[in-house]
Amino acid sequence: MLKTLNTHICEEHVFSKIFNTLSNDVYNFLRYKYGDGLNPRDKVQEAFIKLWDNCKNISPEKAKSFLFTTANNMMLNEYKHQKVVLKHQQAKPKDYTNESPEFLLEESEYMQKYENALAKLTEAQRVAFLLNRVEGKKHKEIAEMLGISRKGVEKRIYGALEKLRKDIEGI
Amino acid sequence: MKEHLIQKWLDGELNDAELQAFKELPEYESYTKLSETAKLFKDTSYNVELELEKLNSIIKDRKQPEQQPVKVVQMQWIKPLLRVAAIFIIGLAVYYSPIYGDSTTVVKTLASNTTTIELPDNSEVKLNAASSIKYSKKKWKKNREVNLVGEAYFKVEKGSQFDVVTWLGKVSVLGTQFNVKQRVNYFEVICYEGLVSVSYKGKDIKLPAGKSFKIIDGKIVEGQTKDSVPSWAQKSISSFKSVPYGEVIKEFERQYNVVIEAKNIDTTQLFTGSFTNKDKELALKSITLPLQLKYIKKDSAKIVLTKE
Numbered sequence: 001m002l003k004t005l006n007t008h009i010c011e012e013h014v015f016s017k018i019f020n021t022l023s024n025d026v027y028n029f030l031r032y033k034y035g036d037g038l039n040p041r042d043k044v045q046e047a048f049i050k051l052w053d054n055c056k057n058i059s060p061e062k063a064k065s066f067l068f069t070t071a072n073n074m075m076l077n078e079y080k081h082q083k084v085v086l087k088h089q090q091a092k093p094k095d096y097t098n099e100s101p102e103f104l105l106e107e108s109e110y111m112q113k114y115e116n117a118l119a120k121l122t123e124a125q126r127v128a129f130l131l132n133r134v135e136g137k138k139h140k141e142i143a144e145m146l147g148i149s150r151k152g153v154e155k156r157i158y159g160a161l162e163k164l165r166k167d168i169e170g171i
Numbered sequence: 172m173k174e175h176l177i178q179k180w181l182d183g184e185l186n187d188a189e190l191q192a193f194k195e196l197p198e199y200e201s202y203t204k205l206s207e208t209a210k211l212f213k214d215t216s217y218n219v220e221l222e223l224e225k226l227n228s229i230i231k232d233r234k235q236p237e238q239q240p241v242k243v244v245q246m247q248w249i250k251p252l253l254r255v256a257a258i259f260i261i262g263l264a265v266y267y268s269p270i271y272g273d274s275t276t277v278v279k280t281l282a283s284n285t286t287t288i289e290l291p292d293n294s295e296v297k298l299n300a301a302s303s304i305k306y307s308k309k310k311w312k313k314n315r316e317v318n319l320v321g322e323a324y325f326k327v328e329k330g331s332q333f334d335v336v337t338w339l340g341k342v343s344v345l346g347t348q349f350n351v352k353q354r355v356n357y358f359e360v361i362c363y364e365g366l367v368s369v370s371y372k373g374k375d376i377k378l379p380a381g382k383s384f385k386i387i388d389g390k391i392v393e394g395q396t397k398d399s400v401p402s403w404a405q406k407s408i409s410s411f412k413s414v415p416y417g418e419v420i421k422e423f424e425r426q427y428n429v430v431i432e433a434k435n436i437d438t439t440q441l442f443t444g445s446f447t448n449k450d451k452e453l454a455l456k457s458i459t460l461p462l463q464l465k466y467i468k469k470d471s472a473k474i475v476l477t478k479e
Contacts, residue, residue, distance in 0.1 A: 016223060019219070019226065023219055023223070027214075027217050028214075031214060041217070041222070045222065045225065045226050045229065049229065052230055087214070088211040088212045089211050089213075089215075110208070111208070129209070130209060130212060132181060133181075133209035133210065134212055135213075136183075139181070139182045154178045154181075154182075157181050158177060158178050158181065161205060165198070165201055165202070169201060
């Protein structure tokens, strides 16, 4: 946590520190919720600009929830219910070629299904699941971040996992 | 219990015994693969330091008042331009959407293949070799219309008007069974049940059951049939009644995916008869013997016909 007592966001080093601690989280949160299509990077910037503009009125303890709410609202303004698309990386670096074409095809089909299944999760499920699996965040951290109970986080992540399994493997 | 175990795994809280139990789950592999694959969605390109630099430069830029007016002026002429561009794009989209909208379905058959298609209202289309149909699923309720190239047999469910459009003519019905055959210089409609209306060059011709209608090189020929289903659709036999021999050869090429070369043979003479679509040898005899022709097979894809 930040040591925020008696500090002021308008001071540049405090502002930078907040940016360093939180910008990545805000970015990931937006990405997992809305996908790569809506420039989450720019929205993070805009949210921090707003924080800077209001630095006199916001205490450092409130900065976190201010950033998440502001960034989320900015996204909502542009969000037109398009399909959520998340870019992914190649599964493995190609330094060997002994994989059969069938295997490669299966893998790329799996990725395709994965992408579609992710898009079909609810926003709440996707955000919690990816923060947990990709960012390695503990349930407690996610609960704090989203302002919900730990039980709720558990439910979302587990629900997402089962739904993905169902969608991808057709069980 | 299982759910609890998985939740603990998700939170990284499993002890050794629990981990062992987790690994013994039948779904263990599937869970770990899902978990591992998720990691590929990480965006490693996000660089906090770089983003902070960008942010600082944005905040600093805003403090310089000279830049503000320039930006405003730029926006003022860009905005109307964007509007014009938007209208233009929307216009184009609307203009093209009925043609290129993904609501149209196209079904094609290759040479020597036939297929059966069920339309959205359960009407049935049997498509003969080397033919294609196109129709719109979206507009089907309002407009039962099929575009046809080649030959097809239609069993139409009762309902609103059903149109088959070819570039030679249009066939309209309400609910019936009929066959449409459209070739380069040849157009044929045979009605097997109900009443069919054929429009050809602005004229409407009504065709009752058992009647057929043919256009050969622009001339209209009316005829009759005793069958209740076209022979190609039921028995895989291509039959012809007073049809130019050239059309018979072309049908043979479509059914067997071969090329036929007719040497000094009159391809306009009329042919009545049939050939099977299943036995090439037998079919060849059926179309050559009655006219006293000889056939030579050059290779598997080419046949030459000559006079005896």
